[in-house]
Amino acid sequence: MPNQLQNCDRGITLVELMIALAVTSIIVTAGFTVLTTTDKSTKANEQAAGTQQNARLAMELIARDVKLAGFRMPLSPNLPVGGTAGNCAPGGTSSAIKPVDKVSAASALPNDDGPDTISLIVPRTNPSWTLSQVVPVAPATSFNAITLNATAVTEMQAEGMVNSTNAYVSIGGVVTEQVTTSSGSTINLTNTFNMPVTFPVGTQVYLLQCITYSIGSNAAACGTAGPCLLRTVDTGTAPTTTTNIVDGVEDIQFALACDGCNTAIKTGVPDGVIDDWNANNTFDAGDWQTNRVWAPLTFDPATIRLVQVNVVARQASGDQGLGEAQKAGVLTAGPLTISDHLHSADPGYVGSTYQQFRRRQLTRTVDARNVEQ
Secondary structure (H helix, E strand, O other): HHHOOOOOOOOHHHHHHHHHHHHHHHHHHHHHHHHHHHHHHHHHHHHHHHHHHHHHHHHHHHHHHHHHHHOOOOOOOOOOOOOOHHHHOOOOOOOEEEOOOOOOHHHHOOOOOOOOOEEEEEEEOOOOEEEEEOOOOOOEEEEEEEEEEHHHHHHHHHHHOOOOOEEEEEOOEEEEEEEEEOOEEEEEEEEEOOOOOOOOOOOOEEEEEEEEEEEOHHHHOOOOOEEEEEEEEEEEOOOOEEEEEEEEEEEEEEEEEEEEOOOOOHHOOOOOOOOOOOOOOOHHHHHHHHOOOOOOOOEEEHEEEEEEEEEEEEEEOOOOOOOOOOOOOOOOOOOOOOOOOHHHOOOOOOOHHHOOEEEEEEHHHHHEOOOOO
16 A cells, blocks of 8 residues: 555656657747748738739829820920920920930940839819819800919919910810910910810819829938839929839839831821831831930920830838748849849849849830820
């Protein structure tokens, strides 16, 4: 009996305790590894989803303004063009679409070594910018002035509609004309219009402004470490304003299809058909133009009919790999080539740093349908 009690009171041995601790350590370590890996994988997926969303948002904003470019702004020689439209008016001639390639050094040609920019003349309005009087006023059938609500003209002047600058206004997106003078609630137009229809009270009036999309790459431009998509509003008279509208956008590239930009094709006369640069009677990749200096009398921006928009968004920070160590992950994908931009040709390109960030690319072809033709 005493021997039985003695056997029952006996504890575990040191060896058994060490084995138990070892097994527990293995289980806890495995658990922490799973939790760490899952957490990093979740963060990586969230970053990837956010990057995709940023690319889509940037594409929607740019594509919307490309569709509106010109807003039926009359083209020379139909009516005088000139006038103030900020950065959209190189040499004093307003361009509904003005793309600029990024070439930092001649050695980079024929490729870009940075993001493009694009300037677009688009409408600006607010709910109070409407007609307060029908035009034309009966029994007249023509008009060269419009009357707006009480504060509309003052507000438009603050936005850059200054006398003698020939700023553009558009009545309902139907009639677009330059402004000679404005005061009180009246805007006087350059030309007289004979209209078979009338514009009723409440018709929206738009002020055309130049919008420039570009890429910011630092905290001063983006408010964060960058990169970001910037949108600059420029009327040529009021101070410009630049806003970071989408974080994480690293690159924008544009290819253009034109009708009448090449004098060797159709003698440079627009006919409603995209210029066939490779003469194969098919609209294909060879008909897109990049690395052109688009300006009147050379490659006239007024001939641009289609814009291929390429957007690249980058995640905000590099992945930390999937292990426990706080070591940056390295992707196996090489540097991107977007249109005519080789990312590896960018000044300061470092492959090991570049590959720490995942990217998303979107491409869309947009019809610049509101340019007057």
